[in-house]
Amino acid sequence: MLQAVINAFKIPDLRRKILFTLAMLVVFRFIASVPIPNVDRAGLRDYINNSELLGMFNLFSGGGLYNFSIAALGVYPYITASIIMQLMTPIIPRLNELSNEGQGGRNKINQYTHWLTVPLALLQGYGQALLFSGATTSGGTNLITGFGLFDRDTALPTVAILLSMTAGTMLLVWIGELITENGVGNGISIIIFGGIVASMPSSLGQLFSGNGISGNLIGIVFFLAIGLLTIVGVVLVNEGQRRIPVHHAKRVRAGRVYGGTTTHIPLKVNSAGMIPLIFAVSIMVFPGMVASFLQTSSQSSVQDVAQWLTNFFQPNTFQYNLIYFFMVVGFTFFYTMVIFQQQRIPENLQRQGAFVPGVRPGRNTASYLQKVLSRITLVGALFLGLVAVMPYIAQEITGVRALLLSSTSLLIVVGVAIDTMRQLEAQLMMRNYEGFIN
Numbered sequence: 001m002l003q004a005v006i007n008a009f010k011i012p013d014l015r016r017k018i019l020f021t022l023a024m025l026v027v028f029r030f031i032a033s034v035p036i037p038n039v040d041r042a043g044l045r046d047y048i049n050n051s052e053l054l055g056m057f058n059l060f061s062g063g064g065l066y067n068f069s070i071a072a073l074g075v076y077p078y079i080t081a082s083i084i085m086q087l088m089t090p091i092i093p094r095l096n097e098l099s100n101e102g103q104g105g106r107n108k109i110n111q112y113t114h115w116l117t118v119p120l121a122l123l124q125g126y127g128q129a130l131l132f133s134g135a136t137t138s139g140g141t142n143l144i145t146g147f148g149l150f151d152r153d154t155a156l157p158t159v160a161i162l163l164s165m166t167a168g169t170m171l172l173v174w175i176g177e178l179i180t181e182n183g184v185g186n187g188i189s190i191i192i193f194g195g196i197v198a199s200m201p202s203s204l205g206q207l208f209s210g211n212g213i214s215g216n217l218i219g220i221v222f223f224l225a226i227g228l229l230t231i232v233g234v235v236l237v238n239e240g241q242r243r244i245p246v247h248h249a250k251r252v253r254a255g256r257v258y259g260g261t262t263t264h265i266p267l268k269v270n271s272a273g274m275i276p277l278i279f280a281v282s283i284m285v286f287p288g289m290v291a292s293f294l295q296t297s298s299q300s301s302v303q304d305v306a307q308w309l310t311n312f313f314q315p316n317t318f319q320y321n322l323i324y325f326f327m328v329v330g331f332t333f334f335y336t337m338v339i340f341q342q343q344r345i346p347e348n349l350q351r352q353g354a355f356v357p358g359v360r361p362g363r364n365t366a367s368y369l370q371k372v373l374s375r376i377t378l379v380g381a382l383f384l385g386l387v388a389v390m391p392y393i394a395q396e397i398t399g400v401r402a403l404l405l406s407s408t409s410l411l412i413v414v415g416v417a418i419d420t421m422r423q424l425e426a427q428l429m430m431r432n433y434e435g436f437i438n
Helices: 002-010 012-031 041-049 052-060 076-088 093-099 103-134 155-182 187-211 217-239 275-294 300-312 318-343 345-351 363-398 407-430
Strands: 241-248 251-253 256-258 262-268
Touching (some): 002 407, 012 155, 012 407, 076 103, 076 155, 076 275, 093 103, 103 155, 217 363, 217 407, 262 363, 275 318, 275 363, 318 345, 318 363, 345 363
Antiparallel strands (some): 241 262, 251 256
């Protein structure tokens, strides 16, 4: 692999792409350090450290939530908008027509996604800031002062905070698209990858300072071993696929014979990627967010319900992880079938004069592919569910609770690393160099 890295830097255009990607990541880290005023950052860090859920959000934002910087939202409003557009495309006829118009239609859908990102970022930023403005430090002061849209004195600072957070999100989306065009890998994924990796040193520091190397050395070793085994499993499942043979019929045109070849359709074991985890986390977070608002109610019964919701939906409880597991499994099947329907593989095969040996074209081919996809997706769904609750299992087995071993972050880091290495390897193979994987 070291020789592959040397070969990559020998190629001028590839070296330029790698350096551009690294430069954009440095710019991203600078943006994540630009703070928003009127925030008690010391109290905010203590508040985040006492919440596993907020700790996970801080991990994804690359530490931006700790500083409550303009990049505190990260690129997740854009990801949410992308997921919404993907789900709405087969439902809304106009979007469905655009998806079939080639690159021009996809560019138009991407434009709609950018437009949808702005209100989502404003809404998410308002909810996040409102949550912190209602929280207090040990000294009794609010974490965010001067926040409120419906007060004449605080309306202007509040609008400034929301616009700053939205602008930070859109700036990160723009940087991600620059990386996609001029760098290596998918830019949005690289931004998330950089944020997670940037938070890893502090998380490892919490691991050793919180438990003590001598006090729980065996537990730490087992914890890290479980993490490594999870990474290996993620790689194997992400790379696993079922190849369906496809035969192309022979056709004679202008005296030439076309077709007659045999290819395959690669059906992946995990076609949904990390999307089911994001769906499940979004729903599991919602009751806790509602409970945080209800706790300020003057009614004691409402406060009791809020306290019950807060305790029930704690990420370190058995019932939370059990619900989380089944939701991940269900969303994996749902999203896989949505993606399969959008690809229209049976229709494209029939249009090209191709068929699966032993299966009639058209409806029978669609039923056959759905049956095979359901079987292999069951393995992928159960694995994703296991990965989702692996942090809880690892903490219960080892007793190590200082490090948040996020399943979603593992999938992102491993998936982005594999995808980037493959793109670099493709560039090297085009120039007859040995790649990273081979």
